[in-house]
Amino acid sequence: MEYLNKVKKTVVSHIVNESPLSIIQNRDILEKKFRFSHDGAQYYFVSSVPSEIQPTAENMTRMELVFVISKFSIETAPDGNKTMVMECLMQTDF
16 A cells, blocks of 8 residues: 555555456555544545546556445443454445
């Protein structure tokens, strides 16, 4: 992952995913994300940025993230054990 720009809590990054299977295309992702905390949980919002910022990598197909909203928290079960919980809602356009 390559960080292209960092402004306070907003990050623009470029990710290249090479597929281990020949039937699945290699993908690159150009995204912006920011995070914030509330009531002990971490929240992330991610979406794509225009391809004009950085061209699609060679031999790759650009994956567009319409949005990703994630929540990470540590919750205590009734037996007292702590569990890390991730909740995620995502929409992509291949």
